[in-house]
Amino acid sequence: MKKLKILFFVLFLIIFSQSIFAQKKPVDLIISGGTIVTMDSGKRLILNGAVAVKADKIVAVGASSEIARQFSSKQIINADGKVIIPGLINAHTHIPMTLFRGIADDLDLQEWLTKYIFPAEAKNVSEDFVRVGTQLGLAEMIRGGTTTYCDMYYFEDAVADETFKAGVRGVLGETMIDFPVPDNKTWDEAMAYAEKFVNKWKNNSLIVPALAPHAPYTVSAEHLQAVKRLSDKTNAPIVIHVAETQKEVDDSLESKKLRPVEYLANIGFLNNRMIAAHVVFANDAELDLLKKFGVGIAHNPQSNMKLASGVAPVPQMLQMNLPVGLGTDGAASNNDLNMWEEMDTAAKLHKVFAKDPRVITAEQAFEMATIRGARALHLDNLIGSIETGKRADIVIVDFDSLHQTPYFNVYSSLVYATKASDVRDVVINGKVIMRNRRLLTLNESIIKKSANAYRTKIITSLMN
């Protein structure tokens, strides 16, 4: 009997001491209970996992029980039965063009651009237009679990302002081009705007200001070199369209005796802060150049298909371990900003084009939308995976919709079966931006009303 008393006393001491030493660290948010698809270097999947977030950062990732033992938070999101993924990264957009969604489709590229897109832009694009289009695109992207996007358009300062206010992460570049555009009428104006824009946003927690010369065929060598110097001086990334069409390659060969990527290397333009959109037509030597200079690539399968541009050599890019992400391109050529459909299409397109279903797996497609996309934007030190120390850009996905039932492999289900409508919660930079499908930083009905007002204006403008 005495022995039993001593045993109880010892047990009491052990439990008591544990409760003293196991003081839980307070954090700002715990997401707990789902399957975590970390996309870390080991591609760890954590069943019944949890993520602890303090301020803007992930401070711990592990088993739910372990996180619960170590951390406490007033804000806990229960993710039981759900899947927790890194926020999706849309590597190429022209976000205000959501307002041109479907104004003209199924046309020859040149006709589409010269008869519809350029006139519509000339007659409608203003700072207010850009703000409304940006809000519309942000709301659509948040609903679909996109937490970072890489954009190039006009009035990009307004894009940055709206993006920051909505709490979304963006690599945002002011488009620069050798002819007058809605915001800047001369090259010098554009350069001044761009430098001011970069300086204004360079230390922002969400916005990475970038320079966005439109393309090698719309900006002179001299001007591209000036952009490169500004990038070297400010560390700003450069976003540019490269080798989107066969015509671009043919024209480049004719006028410059070099293919687009060769030409950009030749004029000393390539650097490891560059993000090249499309790269549909790049031969082995050009892919080697992109690898050598550490250029990021944004692959836009749906846009490339819809505009009949061609099929980028993505399986080869993956074999070379190039930093290639996925983008939707603008809503005038897609016609949505849906990364789930982009992943699904990317996987299927390259299978049929290569006549081999093994050239790209669901896991690789998902990787392109997360950690490899982060590498494409040169932000893989901050985002793209759920790992301690990274920014807390996290998405919780319902996994019990009819179209996801049953599920056998998480990557397969994410890429081939999950829809944007399955996204439930979105956290960016530690802040909850969408909760239970409700947007917390944007007013959906006001956005729709403003967008529809522009619809009427755009229709009228195209009639004149």
Next chain:
Amino acid sequence: MKKLKILFFVLFLIIFSQSIFAQKKPVDLIISGGTIVTMDSGKRLILNGAVAVKADKIVAVGASSEIARQFSSKQIINADGKVIIPGLINAHTHIPMTLFRGIADDLDLQEWLTKYIFPAEAKNVSEDFVRVGTQLGLAEMIRGGTTTYCDMYYFEDAVADETFKAGVRGVLGETMIDFPVPDNKTWDEAMAYAEKFVNKWKNNSLIVPALAPHAPYTVSAEHLQAVKRLSDKTNAPIVIHVAETQKEVDDSLESKKLRPVEYLANIGFLNNRMIAAHVVFANDAELDLLKKFGVGIAHNPQSNMKLASGVAPVPQMLQMNLPVGLGTDGAASNNDLNMWEEMDTAAKLHKVFAKDPRVITAEQAFEMATIRGARALHLDNLIGSIETGKRADIVIVDFDSLHQTPYFNVYSSLVYATKASDVRDVVINGKVIMRNRRLLTLNESIIKKSANAYRTKIITSLMN
């Protein structure tokens, strides 16, 4: 003053007589207020339109005000601001395979079939499996606005039973093949099953019973001819896979000295009740044969891409005005039953493959999912468009989601921007099957529970 009195009296008489003669005809359902995409021969769009339905049929289509003047109904669905379309037609499925959704992906076709699909089927497919898988597929399809589907699988009598109970329209064929399958162990058993199945369902209001010999390479000429005779005798359609892969063509040329379609014509198998799935590899002469015999075609772009089968000559089929519809194929090779993604993919795939964005328009893709799909199933006298006299298979689509905003062209928005999650109401054969996104004939939570029980069984079966 007297004149005024007379005037009032005359006015009174006019109004009174109108209310006597304008006795409204009672109907069972009026859908009123949206934009009707009729898909009739004139491709009429009716703004602020209405559809009156009595029993299983559409009795009137017109302006809302006109329908309201002529008809009355206790059941009125307000479709203000929405788009009213003919129910979508999924021209090729293996519906119970929803339970195999994602069991194996990204594999070589032969490996996928022989190491995963065939063993999984041998170990798991039972009548109960088929019932659960069918319910799961039906629920997913209704949610996405599909009102008719064309299926081939085993225990097709159970598929028909579940489909009829759920109130969905189906052309359903029992799969017949020259080796033992889960339900029939010999060819004679299969023929007996098929004949009994056809006789049982042939006068059903929703089910068109069909014969489904698997493919020209898995069923002998003699057996195919027997199926053809049974089709001639019973008027049952024939569903068959044709020319899905290059290997099939090569093998056919080697063993039969004829390409697949040529071979089927040669053995006298083709008729105008036939529905040929895939037809990825058909040359000009074979397309002419299909046209001559009035064979329907089911094009499955996502399945053909995912399995790397190839790209069917769809632009040519459209130029020849062939009856080609769109199908998802089974959920093991897609991995969903989503006709919206199938339309979007069809349009984009053929643009990039033909290197011409004009080869297929949004309107043509939508047509393939509606009236042209009805032609493929030889049911265009009954379904595929919203026209007086046709069966009331009608879908109401929300048109104010963020990803649909703004909208400029209804076909473009339907094909390139609308998602399954935008489907609000579904009417099949005059009955409301889904209302405000709630399924009225199926219990979603029970279906998911049963499907997940099979998930566990399937995983265990593949481990042994």
